[in-house]
Amino acid sequence: MTTNDILLESRDLVKRFGGLVAVNEVSFTLERNTVLGLIGINGSGKTTVMNCVNGLYKADGGSIRFDGEELIGRSPHEVTRLGIGRTFQVPRVFRRMTLIDNLLVPLLGSGLSDAELTEQAEECLAQVNLHGLRQNYAEELSGGQQKLLELARLIMLDPKLILLDEPFAGVNPSLCQLLLERIEGLLEKGKSFILVSHDLTSIYRLSSHIVVLNEGRKIAEGSVDEVKKNPDVIEAYLGSASA
Numbered sequence: 273m274t275t276n277d278i279l280l281e282s283r284d285l286v287k288r289f290g291g292l293v294a295v296n297e298v299s300f301t302l303e304r305n306t307v308l309g310l311i312g313i314n315g316s317g318k319t320t321v322m323n324c325v326n327g328l329y330k331a332d333g334g335s336i337r338f339d340g341e342e343l344i345g346r347s348p349h350e351v352t353r354l355g356i357g358r359t360f361q362v363p364r365v366f367r368r369m370t371l372i373d374n375l376l377v378p379l380l381g382s383g384l385s386d387a388e389l390t391e392q393a394e395e396c397l398a399q400v401n402l403h404g405l406r407q408n409y410a411e412e413l414s415g416g417q418q419k420l421l422e423l424a425r426l427i428m429l430d431p432k433l434i435l436l437d438e439p440f441a442g443v444n445p446s447l448c449q450l451l452l453e454r455i456e457g458l459l460e461k462g463k464s465f466i467l468v469s470h471d472l473t474s475i476y477r478l479s480s481h482i483v484v485l486n487e488g489r490k491i492a493e494g495s496v497d498e499v500k501k502n503p504d505v506i507e508a509y510l511g512s513a514s515a
């Protein structure tokens with residue numbers, strides 16, 4: 273792998289909450305146009321890593337380089353402007369706005385005309401099968417549909433890197449399938465992803481590289497096959513599910 277192939281690199285990342293070291297010297301690299309799967313038991317530090325990448329939390333140590341830029345110390349807004357979008361474990365949609373407005377609001381002032389923006393927003397909603405509900409309020413959507421709305425908003429914003437935090441949790445199998453297909457479609461268009469999920473089938477299907485956390489530390493990383501066979505991962509996380 274050359275330096276050019278690397279989109280994001282975390283080096284010795286540390287995040288503490290009081291006496292708890294939630295992320296303990298975690299290093300990994302994300303190759304362009306791939307999915308990095310981040311797995312580990314509850315409380316192992318996955319979401320905290322995502323929060324450090326997108327600027328919600330300021331890391332206490334280490335560095336995160338994205339396309340040549342240091343991310344630590346930047347606000348979430350600045351990180352978004354550099355080309356990183358994210359979804360949340362509990363979707364963060366504008367509940368009292370229509371689906372269309374959910375997609376338009378982040379792009380106000382972008383210089384595009386209302387007609388162009390509306391056309392793009394309709395196209396993005398169609399991609400996640402929500403076009404028919406475009407004038408409904410976001411609060412009327414199910415939890416799974418809200419996850420699709422977050423993804424549509426990301427498609428509209430067109431970031432280079434997409435952070436997905438538990439995108440499949442609480443989503444029924446047919447919507448999961450749609451989400452998987454849309455993620456694969458975005459990969460084909462050159463996007464890159466960090467994916468946090470307990471849904472190992474989807475992690476294995478999408479990820480080129482997997483990082484395993486346990487109690488804030490990286491205990492393993494590698495290809496799907498390497499991680500599945502790693503005795504430390506089996507003991508700490510996979511258990512009998514590894515078969």
Ligand SMILES: Nc1ncnc2c1ncn2[C@@H]1O[C@H](COP(=O)(O)OP(=O)(O)OP(=O)(O)O)[C@@H](O)[C@H]1O
Binds near residue numbers: 312317318320
């Ligand atoms: N804002 C916070 N304040 C204090 N402690 C926190 C905060 N956020 C996370 N933690 C703690 O940091 C540790 C890592 O939490 P994190 O949410 O990153 O784990 P996770 O691997 O994403 O877990 P899950 O799979 O359950 O979502 C946990 O012990 C958690 O209680």
